[in-house]
Amino acid sequence: MNDPARNPVTVIAFYHFAPLDVAGPVRGALIDLCTIRRVRGTILLAPEGVNGTIAGERHAVLDVMAHLRALDGFGDLEWKESEAQAMPFNRLKVRLKREIVTMGREDVDPVARVGRYVEARDWNRLVDREAVVLIDTRNDYEVGIGTFEGAIDPGTDSFREFPEWWQHNAGRFEGKTVAMFCTGGIRCEKATSWLVGQGVEDVVHLKGGILKYLEHVPESESRWSGECFVFDRRVSVGHGLREGTYDICHACRRPVSPDAAGGPGYERGVSCPACIDALTEEDRTRFRERQRQIDLAARRGERHLAGE
Numbered sequence: 001m002n003d004p005a006r007n008p009v010t011v012i013a014f015y016h017f018a019p020l021d022v023a024g025p026v027r028g029a030l031i032d033l034c035t036i037r038r039v040r041g042t043i044l045l046a047p048e049g050v051n052g053t054i055a056g057e058r059h060a061v062l063d064v065m066a067h068l069r070a071l072d073g074f075g076d077l078e079w080k081e082s083e084a085q086a087m088p089f090n091r092l093k094v095r096l097k098r099e100i101v102t103m104g105r106e107d108v109d110p111v112a113r114v115g116r117y118v119e120a121r122d123w124n125r126l127v128d129r130e131a132v133v134l135i136d137t138r139n140d141y142e143v144g145i146g147t148f149e150g151a152i153d154p155g156t157d158s159f160r161e162f163p164e165w166w167q168h169n170a171g172r173f174e175g176k177t178v179a180m181f182c183t184g185g186i187r188c189e190k191a192t193s194w195l196v197g198q199g200v201e202d203v204v205h206l207k208g209g210i211l212k213y214l215e216h217v218p219e220s221e222s223r224w225s226g227e228c229f230v231f232d233r234r235v236s237v238g239h240g241l242r243e244g245t246y247d248i249c250h251a252c253r254r255p256v257s258p259d260a261a262g263g264p265g266y267e268r269g270v271s272c273p274a275c276i277d278a279l280t281e282e283d284r285t286r287f288r289e290r291q292r293q294i295d296l297a298a299r300r301g302e303r304h305l306a307g308e
Contacts, residue, residue: 008083010058011232012065013211015051015100015186017110018073022047022096026071030064030094039064040089041232044100048111050074051100051186053232055088080184080211082241088232103190104160107197115180115192115203120213123206124223126179133176137162137191138183138229141254141274145236145246146226148181159187163194170198177202183228185209215241229255251275251287269294 020026022045030043034054039061041054050068054061069077118126127134127148134151136143143153154165178200180188188205195203206213210228217224219239227236227244235255236244246255249272256272265276269291270284279287 009055011055011082012061012079013053013184014079016077017049034092040092042093044097046097046100101186108193110189110193113196115205117207118204120216133173135180137187142229179204181206
């Protein structure tokens with residue numbers, strides 16, 4: 001039997017903006033390939049491109065990436081590669097969407113215009129400049145577990161709220177270089193496209209996002225503080241893309257720190273301090289039953305789909 005400690009699962013996060021015919025065979029072909037290669041995860045397909053995170057044996061996930069790169073217009077698709085000691089997904093989901101990351105603005109086109117890219121190795125030099133304002137484009141619960149030192153948190157619950165936040169705050173940043181970042185880079189493609197369309201002259205973003213920075217910048221030189229939320233069972237990663245210390249609340253899907261998991265309001269699979277006051281007794285009863293089913297499946301050596 002393979003030792004999972006010696007055979008970690010390869011996790012690949014990727015996105016690419018290019019016109020895509022979602023009415024064609026692309027979805028079915030991806031499902032067939034991933035099923036044959038035993039690759040799991042989530043892939044979003046939209047007329048504007050592709051976005052996803054998948055996991056499996058390294059040769060298998062690289063086969064999937066080679067397949068995507070062979071699509072017309074996707075030859076430059078890039079990805080971030082990391083490892084997990086166990087499969088971080090229960091199943092495969094390949095979904096058709098209107099957008100691969102939802103901003104809800106028809107006048108945003110990352111293919112036509114985006115801000116300037118800054119490589120991870122050059123990020124520190126940029127953000128240390130006085131005339132630079134650093135903006136985290138992620139949601140508040142993501143920012144809450146880690147961000148770059150001195151970054152502005154827009155306090156958004158969803159990416160759809162970012163354009164309105166910018167319109168209310170744009171005057172604060174006149175004459176500044178606006179430097180933006182997100183988990184893997186995809187939200188910044190749209191956020192910087194929005195700002196350029198609004199007439200902002202100097203807009204840059206971290207190429208490859210936080211994941212690329214944590215992968216390539218030594219911890220001793222890092223401006224990053226905390227951990228980075230990821231959308232799979234690992235929940236968070238740190239420097240070197242090592243698995244982090246956070247768990248996930250299965251009621252509200254927010255990250256839970258080790259301290260919070262040991263404090264009031266936390267019940268495994270049922271609630272956390274962020275959502276305890278919003279739950280009804282009916283909610284708690286339903287979530288307890290779900291957790292009981294997950295635990296029963298675990299004792300049988302199986303994974304319950306509700307545990308995703």
